[in-house]
Amino acid sequence: MGLPMTRFSSFFSSFAVLLGLVITNAAILCSGGITSSFVRLDEKAKDMPFEADVFRLPPGYNAPQQVHITQGDHEGKAVIVSWVTVAERGSNTVLYWSENSSQKYKAKGKVTKYKFYNYTSGYIHHSTIKHLKYNTKYYYKIGIGHTTRTFWFVTPPEVGPDVPYTFGLIGDLGQSFDSNSTLTHYESNPTKGQTVLFVGDLSYADNYPNHDNVRWDTWGRFIERSVAYQPWIWTAGNHEIDFAPEIGETKPFKPFTHRYPVPYKASNSTAPFWYSIKRGPAYIIVLASYSAYGKYTPQYKWLEEEFQKVNRSETPWLIVLMHSPWYNSYNYHYMEGESMRVMYEPWFVKNKVDLVFAGHVHAYERSERISNVAYNVVNGLCSPVSDSSAPVYITIGDGGNLEGLATNMTEPQPKYSAFREASFGHAILDIKNRTHARYGWHRNQDGYAVEADSMWFYNRVWHPLDDSTSGKS
Ligand SMILES: [Fe+2]
16 A cells, blocks of 8 residues: 555545546447447557566565466365576475464475577476465465565455355456556455456567567566465466467467466366366356367367356356457457357356456457347347346456557447446456345546446346346436
8 A cells, every 4th residue: 555645635536536427427328238438548558668667576586576376276275376486496395374373384386497489488386285274364485595585365265155255357468557557456446356367368478579478577577466465367368379380489378378377177177278266156167269169179078067067056156257258349359259159158048157257359348138049040030139047248358458448349339238438447346145246347547446337246046136237327
């Protein structure tokens, strides 16, 4: 936290709140939902320079850098700790202890390295801490032998239907000045997110000549201030593919898979691009927009079995993450998610998925509960229809990367689109119990507490009432 609030800044933040309210109320009602009238300059975001303070190297010889954690098992009792050392390999041991105990434990890890064209990575360490207690604060120390650094995290509550839990939602973050603003707004949100669901496109290193992987390193240092203290759940986006045959790089996802491990084996997946976890009251399925998903493919077979494993009495909230959205009314990446939608949407409706979060389109959009599963080639029934068993689809690819905002929208706004706005921001999903979850989208221009779009989601199994906001505001 920063300085004590002065009278001026207090006035300013009140003004920002008021401005947010005025803007929200000034939204234009179209034939569909709301297209926000909030307008900003349509220009590319600028990446922060190498010398930016957020990219600073930690002090000390061979100090661990780019520290990050993610869930390490299916239930939330394990954590994967990852970090990079550059000068030498150093220790791959994590020393950890719970807040209320002097007993210290060690977890040994693995070290990997990779080359990408003319770049050679540092030593990338991954160590899984297992058998943790739920709902407990743990400290962990890495860099043993030379410069040590200590961090902490809090494990989630035991998996169960009525444990509250709060997720942050960030997508397409990159490392621009706007990305930094998004991360600051997420960290400063008074509704504290406990875990980030990240919907793909991490560093945008591939926008640089030869996919300059130094930008993977700077990104790791940039996000450390959040991801070293709370897990981010990873989804692979197109900027993770790093397929560059023109420079001899033909193995897709090489930097991503070396740097950001996920617990895919714990959910019987055979590849780190699609997997599931349980966390508190939520069952989270991560899908791969850029791996084969047609019938008979490994992902298809896995997902078919996966839905049968979800027990809504244990985890009432069924959430799916993917990179490329199925429902998107911007003139960017239009219909790119369509073939996956055709394959999987009937399963989503049948299994009453509550929420689907995607990125890819650099803007924000929230759909009504709709489905489009009646079409059989000859019947002409190919329009989305209102469907109380269907998920709400949210595009949250507005993290702020250097490519800038997607400002061009299809007109008129489709009926299924409840709210859309081309602004950078993040969202918070605050699950209260098995029936209710508070949701808010926060644009970066507002004060930290302002929700530019918000609603209560009702669980599709335990409280399947109409939760649409259209016509209610
Ligand atoms: Fe993308």
